[in-house]
Amino acid sequence: MARSKQSCLVEGCLRTDYATKNLCYLHYKRWKRHGDTSYTSREYHGLSHTPEYRIWQLMIDRVSNEHNKRYDRYGGRGITVCQRWRDSFTAFYDDVAPRPKGLTLDRKNNDGHYSCGKCEECLANGWPKNWRWATHSMQTINQGLRKCNTSGISGVSLHKKSGTWYAAIQRNHKKFILGYFRELSDAISARRTAEKAYKEGTL
Numbered sequence: 743m744a745r746s747k748q749s750c751l752v753e754g755c756l757r758t759d760y761a762t763k764n765l766c767y768l769h770y771k772r773w774k775r776h777g778d779t780s781y782t783s784r785e786y787h788g789l790s791h792t793p794e795y796r797i798w799q800l801m802i803d804r805v806s807n808e809h810n811k812r813y814d815r816y817g818g819r820g821i822t823v824c825q826r827w828r829d830s831f832t833a834f835y836d837d838v839a840p841r842p843k844g845l846t847l848d849r850k851n852n853d854g855h856y857s858c859g860k861c862e863e864c865l866a867n868g869w870p871k872n873w874r875w876a877t878h879s880m881q882t883i884n885q886g887l888r889k890c891n892t893s894g895i896s897g898v899s900l901h902k903k904s905g906t907w908y909a910a911i912q913r914n915h916k917k918f919i920l921g922y923f924r925e926l927s928d929a930i931s932a933r934r935t936a937e938k939a940y941k942e943g944t945l
Contacts, residue, residue, distance in 0.1 A: 787832050794839050797847050798831050801856055821854075824869060826861030833858075841875060848876035878912075897933045898926070909933040911940065 750757050750766035757766035765773060789795050803810050805817040815821075827834040837858050838847070849856060849872050857864050859871030901908050901922060907929035909920040920936050923929040 787835070789831070789835060792835075792839075793841050794835050795831060797841070798827070798834050801847065802828065805856070821849075821856070824855060824857040824861055825863040826858045827856060833861075838873065838875075845875035845877060848874050850874050895930050895933065897937075898929045909936070911936045913940065 749755070750769055751764040752766070752769045755766060755769060757768065802823060804812050804815075805822050807813060808817070810816075822828075827837070841847075847856075851872050854872040855869055857869040857872045859869065863869070897911055898907060898909050900906075904922065906922045906924055907926050908922045909929040909932040911918055911920060911933065918936075920932045921929070923932065
């Protein structure tokens with residue numbers, strides 16, 4: 743059964759190309775991508791084909807689009823994008839490009855925002871520069887806790903069959919078990935030691 747046409751709910755919009763949520767296709771697309779039906783971009787940069795542009799789009803979507811499958815790990819827990827990057831892709835591009843091959847955008851502080859560290863919003867809130875190009879292994883070490891985590895520490899979990907705690911770390915897409923321990927504190931210590939060794943390049 744075909745849906746009947748109706749005007750978009752955005753004030754002043756008379757478009758009837760209904761998409762969903764009582765918004766026309768244009769305003770629905772703006773809302774889904776930016777979380778704001780009034781968002782417009784007047785930048786003409788010729789860089790929409792670049793990997794940096796796609797990374798910028800995904801970054802904005804993770805923090806603003808409640809329908810993004812990763813929203814609960816970003817916007818859902820208060821993570822945002824600083825004003826300089828939120829308002830301008832070219833500003834983002836100037837700060838982070840070029841992207842080294844094979845690396846992805848990561849926040850050095852997993853609980854911090856995507857921040858450039860120098861715009862008015864960053865300076866007013868004391869937000870430091872919080873980004874880097876990282877390997878998958880670096881991102882894995884830096885990621886938040888999984889829902890199944892039983893210790894409160896990333897990379898440390900309870901081995902239910904043996905009743906012991908085990909520590910693990912990922913490197914080059916492979917999981918390495920660091921050991922099994924009767925005491926949680928020993929498992930945490932093993933994980934911290936491995937993290938330090940990885941960052942220093944000795945692991």
